[in-house]
Amino acid sequence: MPKNKYKEILRSKIKGAIEQALAVKNNISHSVVKGEIVEILIKELFAPLLPSDIGAGTGQIIENHNNLCSTQQDIILYDKSILPPVLFENKIGVFPIESVLYTIEVKTTLTAKELRKAHSAATELTKFTFLPGLQDDKGKEKHHPIERPRSVVFGLTSDLKAGRKSEAQRYKEIYGDGYPYIRAICVADKEYWHEANGMWIKHSAQDQYDEILSFIGGVMNTYKRVALSRHNPNLGHYVIDTPEDGEFNTIYSGTETIVKLKCENCSCKAVMYFGNTKISVNTKDGFISNDLCSKCGGSLIAPGGKYEIQDSELIRIGDFEENDIS
Numbered sequence: 020m021p022k023n024k025y026k027e028i029l030r031s032k033i034k035g036a037i038e039q040a041l042a043v044k045n046n047i048s049h050s051v052v053k054g055e056i057v058e059i060l061i062k063e064l065f066a067p068l069l070p071s072d073i074g075a076g077t078g079q080i081i082e083n084h085n086n087l088c089s090t091q092q093d094i095i096l097y098d099k100s101i102l103p104p105v106l107f108e109n110k111i112g113v114f115p116i117e118s119v120l121y122t123i124e125v126k127t128t129l130t131a132k133e134l135r136k137a138h139s140a141a142t143e144l145t146k147f148t149f150l151p152g153l154q155d156d157k158g159k160e161k162h163h164p165i166e167r168p169r170s171v172v173f174g175l176t177s178d179l180k181a182g183r184k185s186e187a188q189r190y191k192e193i194y195g196d197g198y199p200y201i202r203a204i205c206v207a208d209k210e211y212w213h214e215a216n217g218m219w220i221k222h223s224a225q226d227q228y229d230e231i232l233s234f235i236g237g238v239m240n241t242y243k244r245v246a247l248s249r250h251n252p253n254l255g256h257y258v259i260d261t262p263e264d265g266e267f268n269t270i271y272s273g274t275e276t277i278v279k280l281k282c283e284n285c286s287c288k289a290v291m292y293f294g295n296t297k298i299s300v301n302t303k304d305g306f307i308s309n310d311l312c313s314k315c316g317g318s319l320i321a322p323g324g325k326y327e328i329q330d331s332e333l334i335r336i337g338d339f340e341e342n343d344i345s
Contacts, residue, residue: 026232029068033228036063037207040175044127056175057093057125061110065094068235073120073242074099076110080119082147083256090140094123096238098246102254116147117252119168120245121238129174129186129206135193141170141200152250159310166248169241171203173234187212187219205234213237271331278306278326278333284317300326303339
């Protein structure tokens, strides 16, 4: 049967990238090896072989809610159409968590110690929160299910001896009864494992670098689903300062009438909008928002009574009057 030409072209590119990386590993002083290899893998392996809507860089991941910042990530695969990273020279940058699809820990020689470090780094990323990427029919942001970045490990070589335990078995000994936050392990010219549905699955290699082809194929098959789960978060949250009490200094524009609400449980405040309504109100039941307090989940209410418009705001001017219902 004729060989798949697409696959063979990719294999030739992989061969060149891996041989170049191994040459650096074997011939350059240890202090600069890791950075050089990461640069080679970004430039010669991941950037040219992955779809054009995936960017590849190196740096730190940030999140907006608690201002968390990750440790240095060897390779970050991201979708800049979700939120763009801030990039410097040689694809080094700062990457909003919402745009990060994959993190790849690169190991010149994969050992148990290095695998533990990779597991720890992957675990830390689970603490990061995401900006919502959807809005309700009133334009208010709402949270939704997302797929977190997939953390994987790529090794040029491994210290495991042939015929003994596999990389998946070694990793299982590390996370034990916990969760495998590393979702795939690939060692060049040796083996590729990925975790799915409670199982570690090995991809057998028939020809040289089939394990890397399977690894790249796994990314190709999953990155779009991860990206689509993020929807369209607002980049402005990363650059607009929010007051510590959550309240901005405001002046009514006059385009909409509002009534101020308070949470029945805590000190949070909110407003209810009435469009360009110009009527006064006499209400027994008061006002209650369909939304709940973002801090405690309590009801947002304003008491019953007589209200009249003053400077685009419904102001309570007295008690409810039964014979004066408007």
